[in-house]
Amino acid sequence: MTATDPKAAVDTVTLTIDGKEVTVPKGTLIIRAAEQIGIDIPRFCDHPALEPAGACRQCLVDVAAPDREGNVRPFPKPQASCTMTVMDGMVVNTQHTSEEADRAQKGVMELLLINHPLDCPVCDKGGECPLQNQAMNMGRPESRFVDVKRVFEKPLALSSEILLDRERCVLCQRCTRFSKQIAGDAFIDLQNRGAMQQIGTFDENVLDFDGYSPAGPAAEDESGRAFSSYYSGNTVQICPVGALTSSAYRFRSRPFDLVSSPGISEHDSSGSAIRTDHRRGKILRRMAHKDPVVNEDWITDKDRFAFSWQNQADRLTRPLVRKDGELVEVSWPEAIAAAAAGLKAARDGKGVGVLPGGRLTLEDAYAYAKLARLALGTNDIDARARAASAEEQAFLGSTVAGAGLGVTFADLEKAPAVLMVGFEPEDEGGVVFLRMRKSLGKQQVFTAAPFLSRGAEKLAATLLPVAPGREAGLLDGLVGDAFEALEADGAVIIVGERLAATPGALTAALKLSQKTGARLVWIPRRAGERGAVEAGALPGLLPGGRAASVAAARKAVAAAWGVESVPSAAGRDVDAIVAAASSGDLEALLVGGVSPSDVTGLTDAIDKAGFVVSLEVRRSAVAEAADVVLPVAPPSEKAGTFVNWEGRLRSFATAIATDALSDHRVLDLLARELGVELGTGSIGAVNAEIAALGAAADSHRPKAPTAKAGRAPKKGDVVLASWHQLIDEGALQDGEPYLAGTGRATVARLSPATADRLGFAEGALTVTGEGGEGVTVPAVVTDMVDDVVWLPTKSPGSWVAQELRTVPGNVVTVKVGA
């Protein structure tokens, strides 16, 4: 065999299933080999992403295999095809060709049903239930079980979102195996035994301790509630019966009434494939769509359950224009004309700032970028509704934009070592965490953070303790195990968007990447962040990573756009736009999907700006001060492309056709009114243009950043650490109380030494920043870096940008008590 022979790489075996020969890689399970030739063996516990259990026994088949002398001998009993691996010369007969296998499977089916309530008519799973389907195929028309069924109280709430109906459960252990093997959150497990065996959370009553105390604490969060996993919704999806249901979907619909549309989740930068199930224009639920290269079989609970935000009562359907101080519904032409008039006046005056927000598709972001340059004549555009810096922009322009597919999910899984800086795998990564966890035990993980978060702990990560703001020093001085591990082939450094708040950190990360040879990847939080970078929706970046400050780059873009020139004046970034709008240096703001509470000072800026145009799905806080509000479509009602953190284009089609317009179409209309043909009226037109532009030539890119580390805080100062928890009060999670109930409790964290110094024992802490009200939340003493206080960025009672008006890494005031 030659090296190019694809078969040379894999040892294969050839066997016969139902008389058909099949050749599969060694180690393949019989059930998988059968799938390859279209032979379906019924199963419940088997799931390709989980380790075999062999628990349900539904997949029994007859097997004969060669003995040492090569004589093919039948096994005396039917074998579970989900646990037995193939052998050369094996002869398998499934229920299609073996009476014994058929009888065995029918027997198991009968037993599975004796205690099952057979309540299909009222069960959420009815119509898409493997148990129902297989029972219809091979079950008895009438039950022979005339005795007493086992009954349980139902449903049992495993969390506010996940409900368990133990009567329907066939104890296949898919959910418990998912929780242990994939998510690492053993929040449920088997309890009791025999016919009384059941799934449950840690519960003394179920376990019947009979006066004995449970051994060891149950997994719970700081509030003492049973712990909830960020990935628990996947258990509902893989449950082969109707035992696990979600509060949000329970009793809402029948699967055969739903229309399913494939899509891409708008909740994070991973671009997970989802399936949106809707009925008469209303989304009923969302499921994970299998995508082997991105999210595999799984999505986060946010991806799954957070969709009702777009159909709240404040959903905008008609344009609004402020007349006599009140927003009134007007026609599109009137609204566009009003918006254009206001923007034109501001453009011709001191200028317009554009804040598209980080949740847009590539096409929408491109339209904003082009509109700002051509119709508003400015580089004052920044999609980063978060801490941002010039250093970050230089980093994004030099390293990320136009780089195409860089480090991928698969690369991350295969990486021998991963260093995470300013990045929390569970809270900010979602399915990134799941992919890394697949390599648990095979991958060395290091996390530069103030403490070892639960997610990092589940990755068996080594903590490189660092206070926020000091990451640059840590990276510059990195030696020892972590440095050596990063020198291995395929090692990866992940930097999160939070590093923008730390001077010198991205510079240091680039340097470390060069020194070690480790690949560097930027994983932002929001779905539109990478697309905005690619589209040039940043002040210093034009599409494709072209620097707005480089004349040749501007010329190239101007040529592509068919204009003389694009603006050359340096643009303001998000903070500068907010400041300028507040001080009157900018006369108008064009705001996309931005929550003012995410950007310090934005609420004031919107209030003070002379003229504000808001493009929003819902009547948001921006709208309340806006002069013109233009309704735009939520992701489920439009087509577009999210560019995920890998640089992969994640295109999706319209799931629910409505007359809502995408931002790029609205901006196209607006530009026309401003006298500019933007050419962004359709997805096709935008994409053709982006493709024609291509990536920047190296000489057209910004230079890599060379920022210096910031100064250390004074002794005794307490520095703020903060990140968004996955389930929090983000605007896209509105209207989903069941999901909110699974979020982590809001707590502040501080080290034992800092607690001592501040005289904190237990209770609450009040943290104040550079303005705002400050926050008072319960605090927990945590093993962490001294002189740091950690707060969740936007959890209930802890809205850092709004109430502290500061960013992580800055000094805050901490007071014990309220």
Added chain:
Amino acid sequence: MTELVPVLSDIWDQEQSWKRDTYAANGGYTALKKALGLDKADLVQMVKDSGLRGRGGAGFPTGMKWGFLPPDDGKPRYLVVNADESEPGTCKDIPLMMANPHVLIEGVAITSYAIRCNHAFIYLRGEVVHVYRRLLQAVREAYEAGDLGKNIHGSGFDLDVTVHAGAGAYICGEETALLDSLEGRRGQPRLKPPFPAVAGLYARPTVVNNVESVASVPAIVNNGVEWFTAMGTERSKGHGIFSLSGHVKRPGQYEAPLGITLRELLEMAGGMREGHELKFWTPGGSSTPIFTEEQLDTPLDYESVGAAGSMLGTRALQIFDETTCVVRAVTRWTEFYKHESCGKCTPCREGTFWLTQILKRLEAGKGTEADIQQLLDTCDSIAGRSFCALGDGATSSIISSVKKFREEYERHVTEGKCPFDHAASALFTYSSDTASDEATTEEAHA
């Protein structure tokens, strides 16, 4: 006439038989000293040659099991003694450990030495606290005497022994469930492969042997292979403890060569209860198909019992006379399996649940002809379909009893009640009125 061969039980009648001194005075621990001077591979070969087979029921050759361990890689490997004796009717390991724990400890030391293990575990059934204390005391004595610990008898061989008490689950007698339980997990059988010899306790190579198997090793070392192979039948060598219980005059443990018959054992036990005759019996505990007087002369070795349609199992001979209702006995056993099913696989979990309800109904005289067929059909859906052997075991007594005593099942249906006087079969004062055991389906709602 076969004679008893008290090897493991030879000092049970001595004063303080459980003390190390008593054991040593009767030649105890000489085999360990001898073994420590032998080549490890020779010891394994010796046990292979002896033909010693697992005394826990399955009868797998012990020496071969040792030989399955991969070559020593310098990392830990373990011996785990299965002392989770829970099979109904089985009562051999517990009296053995009670009366002479040191023969087990000596066996553990020799076996560990042979398989290059430095940490052995004895997993004891949790309910027998008195045995637990006695084992702990014996291990302490052995450490003090230098039979365990560092540099045992100057040989350079180190061995620690941990006695672990289970929490009382029949399933933990299944070797992989035992290992999970020993590791602190929920006791449910593991998927095989990997087998314990490759990845057992803490994912390291592990030998799991029954108490009696391990305790049989010292005598083989001392007396030689030929002494051992002289006992027993062609493929079932050596001696074994036969536990007789039920309607016999002198129930108890009878240590005899394999191949002895029930007729011979009954004679030694003084025969059946006065004035009664044998109706049915189990050769190896409740998981083995029942026998009747037809098998009185079946040699009790692995092959002959197998050929007669049952299994030698644990040699737990439960003897029932003609006063016993077979339906009632089978129902009790089935309730045991329902209670002990671990719940992992469908056939055993659901099947035993169903069987119990049918049997209780039949026993109470409320069953139908169809129920008898349903019993067999349900057994057919369990036997050979379950994850481990527990499911098969649960059906043995049902299938065999329906086969041998179908008319008795039918009488329950036609007469509408149990035709037996339950008090007549009891070995103690018993009143049917006070000890009502009507089918309590409410239990299912517990």
